[in-house]
Amino acid sequence: MTRDLTLMTVSEALDGLAAKDFSAVELAEAHIHAVEAARPLNAFVTETPEIALAQARAADARRARGEARALDGIPIGVKDLFCTEGVLTTAGSHILDGFRPTYESTVTANLFRDGAVMLGKLNMDEFAMGSANITSHYGPVISPWSQGTLAQRDASMDGAGELTAAARQPRPVQEWVWTRKLVPGGSSGGSAAAVAARCVMAATGTDTGGSIRQPAGFVGIVGLKPTYGRCSRWGIVAFASSLDQAGPMTRTVRDAALMLGSMAGYDPKDSTSVDRPVPDYAAALTGDVRGLRVGIPKEYRIDGMPAEIERLWQQGMDWLRTMGAEPVEISLPHTKYALPAYYIVAPAEASSNLARYDGVRYGLRVDGASLREMYENTRGEGFGAEVQRRVLIGTYVLSAGYYDAYYLKAQKVRTRIADDFRAAFERCDVVLAPTAPSAAFAIGERMDDPIQMYLNDVFTVPANLAGLPGISVPAGLSAERLPLGLQVIGRPFDEETVFKVAGALESAARFEEIPPFVASRA
Amino acid sequence: MSLDKATVAKIAHLARIKVPEDEQEHLAGELSRILDFVEQLAEVETEGVQPMSSVVAQKLRRRPDVVTDGNIRDKVLANAPDGAEGFFAVPKVVE
Numbered sequence: 001m002t003r004d005l006t007l008m009t010v011s012e013a014l015d016g017l018a019a020k021d022f023s024a025v026e027l028a029e030a031h032i033h034a035v036e037a038a039r040p041l042n043a044f045v046t047e048t049p050e051i052a053l054a055q056a057r058a059a060d061a062r063r064a065r066g067e068a069r070a071l072d073g074i075p076i077g078v079k080d081l082f083c084t085e086g087v088l089t090t091a092g093s094h095i096l097d098g099f100r101p102t103y104e105s106t107v108t109a110n111l112f113r114d115g116a117v118m119l120g121k122l123n124m125d126e127f128a129m130g131s132a133n134i135t136s137h138y139g140p141v142i143s144p145w146s147q148g149t150l151a152q153r154d155a156s157m158d159g160a161g162e163l164t165a166a167a168r169q170p171r172p173v174q175e176w177v178w179t180r181k182l183v184p185g186g187s188s189g190g191s192a193a194a195v196a197a198r199c200v201m202a203a204t205g206t207d208t209g210g211s212i213r214q215p216a217g218f219v220g221i222v223g224l225k226p227t228y229g230r231c232s233r234w235g236i237v238a239f240a241s242s243l244d245q246a247g248p249m250t251r252t253v254r255d256a257a258l259m260l261g262s263m264a265g266y267d268p269k270d271s272t273s274v275d276r277p278v279p280d281y282a283a284a285l286t287g288d289v290r291g292l293r294v295g296i297p298k299e300y301r302i303d304g305m306p307a308e309i310e311r312l313w314q315q316g317m318d319w320l321r322t323m324g325a326e327p328v329e330i331s332l333p334h335t336k337y338a339l340p341a342y343y344i345v346a347p348a349e350a351s352s353n354l355a356r357y358d359g360v361r362y363g364l365r366v367d368g369a370s371l372r373e374m375y376e377n378t379r380g381e382g383f384g385a386e387v388q389r390r391v392l393i394g395t396y397v398l399s400a401g402y403y404d405a406y407y408l409k410a411q412k413v414r415t416r417i418a419d420d421f422r423a424a425f426e427r428c429d430v431v432l433a434p435t436a437p438s439a440a441f442a443i444g445e446r447m448d449d450p451i452q453m454y455l456n457d458v459f460t461v462p463a464n465l466a467g468l469p470g471i472s473v474p475a476g477l478s479a480e481r482l483p484l485g486l487q488v489i490g491r492p493f494d495e496e497t498v499f500k501v502a503g504a505l506e507s508a509a510r511f512e513e514i515p516p517f518v519a520s521r522a
Numbered sequence: 523m524s525l526d527k528a529t530v531a532k533i534a535h536l537a538r539i540k541v542p543e544d545e546q547e548h549l550a551g552e553l554s555r556i557l558d559f560v561e562q563l564a565e566v567e568t569e570g571v572q573p574m575s576s577v578v579a580q581k582l583r584r585r586p587d588v589v590t591d592g593n594i595r596d597k598v599l600a601n602a603p604d605g606a607e608g609f610f611a612v613p614k615v616v617e
Contacts, residue, residue: 102597229578242577271582340560351537358538360610362601371613372538380540388539392530392549393556395537406560411573413566418574450552451559467577492578 005030006198006520010074010255011282013201017063017073024063024073028056028117031075034199034519035119040176041142041197041517043190045080046088047120055117062115071262072115077200079191080121081128082108082246083235087118091237092126092136092187095357095382097364105235106267107204107246114262119200122190126384127354128211128239131456132443133189135386140443143184143219144197144517145482151177176522181443182482185215185436185456191249192219199519202250202259206236208243209342210436210460213472216249217435217485220474220513222256222502223249225460227493228467229274230260232267240349241272243342243464253473253503257281260495276493284496285503290324292501295428299335300459302437309434309484312476316432316486319508320501328428332420337413338462339454344397344410345465350387351394357382389450418466425491430501433459435485439478459487469495471502474511483513524554 005027008016016022032049052075059073083089083101090096104112112118125135133141156171184193188205192215195203205212207225216223224247231246238244248259261282266275296317301310317327359365359378366381368374383391397406424431436456446452463470469492472485486505490498527546530553534541541549576582595608604611 099601102594102600227578229580242574268583268585272576272578274578274580275583334566337563337566340563343556344560344563355538359603360612361598363603365603368613371615374613375538376535376540379538380542383539388541389549389552389556391537391539392533393553395533396525396529396553396557399533399536408573409563409566409568410560411575412568412571413563414574415571416566416568418577449555451555454559465577 004520006034008201009252010201010250010258011252013074018068024056024059024117025053027073028052028075031119031199031201037522038194038197038199038519040522041144041193042139043123043141043193043197043199044077044120045090045092045123045138048087048118051087052117052119055112059115059117069113069115071111071258073117074115075117075119075201076111077119077122077191077194077203078108079124079188079204079206081124081206081237082204083237084108084118084121087121089121089237090137091128092124092138093382093387094137094384095364095378096362099362103235106232106269107236107263110265111204111262116262122194122203124190125187126387127237127350128187128206128208129350129386129390130186131210131214131453132183133186133215134183134443134447135384137384141184141189141193142178142443143182143440144193144515145219145440146178146182147180147516148176148178150174150522176517182440183218183443185218185440187211188215188249192216192221192223195221195249195251196515197517197519202248202255204246204263205249206244206246207464208239208346209464210457212247212249213460213470213485213487214436214456216472217474218440218483219515220483220511221249221251222253222471222473223247224256224260224471225463225469226260226264226495227469229272230264230469230493230495232265232270232273234267234269238353240346241353242349243346253499253506254282254285256471257285257499274493279496281495281499284499286500287504287507289320289501289504292325292430292497293428294320294325294327294501295330295424295431296327297330297332297335297424297431297433299332300433302458305437308478309437312484312486313432313434316475316505319505320432323504323508330424330428330431332424332462334413334416334420335462338417338465339458341410341413341417341465342461343393343454344406345414347390347394348398348407349394351391351398354387354391414465417462421466421468429497431489433487433489435459435472435487439480439482439484463489468492469498471498473502473505473509475505475509476511477513525550525557
């Protein structure tokens with residue numbers, strides 16, 4: 001029996017390519033089939049099989065010449081927030097209808113420079129605003145952890161038209177029927193679903209308040225938000241510029257380290273990108289955590305946290321202690337204020353960033369009698385409900401008379417939150433916390449109250465406000481047999497220690513659960 | 523903090539988003555709840571605290587004030603919903 005090429009990790013695939021066990025084109029073809037098979041998940045906005053094959057052929061040619069690059073031939077998906085030259089880029093929004101950037105984002109350019117192969121653009125919450133991937137103009141993404149079955153039905157009655165029933169031949173089709181649709185988390189929900197369902201080997205995500213780590217936790221994969229400034233934001237559709245950061249989503253910690261090595265780096269086109277060397281992150285995966293102090297923030301024991309999350313967190317501490325690390329209790333006193341500060345800073349910056357969507361230069365235009373009416377019609381129709389809410393809140397908190405009370409106050413609270421971490425990192429080397437306060441929920445649940453949805457990010461938002469690196473590692477299953485993640489937060493630009501501890505957790509947790517929906521079996 | 527319908531209409535105008543009148547009431551309720559939620563920041567003592575302006579301690583770099591790109595008019599216009607003769611076209615602005 002031939003090997004299922006879609007079940008491998010990035011590092012296994014690189015070994016296989018180097019050993020000539022298979023070619024990059026074979027690897028790309030297997031994944032193109034998987035992407036097609038995974039359509040019931042609605043994880044992609046755009047599939048790009050021709051680009052994938054062309055890039056794979058180029059990768060094979062380089063390898064044949066002995067010039068293989070770091071990720072040569074690895075098939076990935078790209079969150080639809082990254083501008084890709086000539087390829088539709090929507091940010092999950094109606095307002096970017098038909099937008100084909102004439103330039104390439106720095107992060108995707110770096111990945112392509114190193115030989116990555118793009119299978120397509122991944123669905124996401126509109127403008128990355130959401131924690132369940134239900135706000136996309138292109139419809140919700142369904143988690144591969146949802147329960148469903150392959151059922152047969154007769155498609156001959158579809159689109160009943162002129163033909164009489166007698167003239168129709170029965171046309172049996174196999175279709176995936178969901179019994180309960182779970183959310184993959186968000187906003188990088190398409191990235192999370194595609195990696196977990198084994199139709200891409202790795203994906204790019206972005207994380208403004210948890211949008212890489214929370215979905216990674218929900219679908220049982222690894223997701224890293226690097227230190228603010230580590231990856232260039234150039235060419236990524238901006239949400240909240242002081243918080244946004246790109247990062248990898250993969251099935252193993254090693255794969256995340258390999259991906260970040262290509263994604264990261266100084267970029268003169270992003271004034272906040274940091275000019276410091278990119279280390280060999282995979283080299284940090286020694287498994288040796290002896291003597292490391294692991295901070296356990298007492299304020300993260302929030303009211304109403306499910307017992308199974310508490311247990312998993314305790315399990316994480318025990319694993320690390322067994323391996324020679326030392327858990328220490330720390331205090332992050334302003335934790336409670338992270339979400340409220342975030343819900344001022346992020347909407348304020350979003351209202352400013354999203355001012356550019358005016359129906360003049362790109363995307364949707366809805367006509368009006370005057371220029372002003374054209375703006376208002378375009379933005380009223382082009383933005384979905386959650387985006388409108390946040391732009392309105394942002395406009396309000398920045399408006400005359402309220403700026404000091406809201407925005408300035410929130411930026412001061414943010415300083416306090418960053419100071420909390422600075423003080424904590426005098427006593428510990430990393431912080432260990434749950435990724436999210438619950439496992440994935442069903443589409444339709446928690447959707448009436450925006451605040452309830454915001455609480456998903458209670459453990460992830462602080463790292464964004466303080467600019468710190470954080471990773472989610474799959475660590476166990478809930479009572480409902482859904483993945484739960486543990487989060488490791490590190491000092492600024494100390495992704496190496498974050499990876500090291502994450503790798504140790506990964507080897508202790510031995511999370512090998514596969515979701516019910518796997519592309520190559522669908 | 524509670525927003526009324528008139529305030530919602532005013533911010534919607536500032537944000538250049540058309541919000542139909544029959545949605546303003548509902549939106550006022552939602553936005554008020556979000557503002558109530560962020561109101562708890564008032565509890566935090568921030569006397570003398572510097573507002574965070576940059577999350578990473580680094581000075582913004584400077585570069586020579588020279589042209590580094592340009593002559594890409596067609597690329598700039600490539601995605602315009604409406605354009606004519608090398609310009610973006612918009613509804614009449616000046617009467």
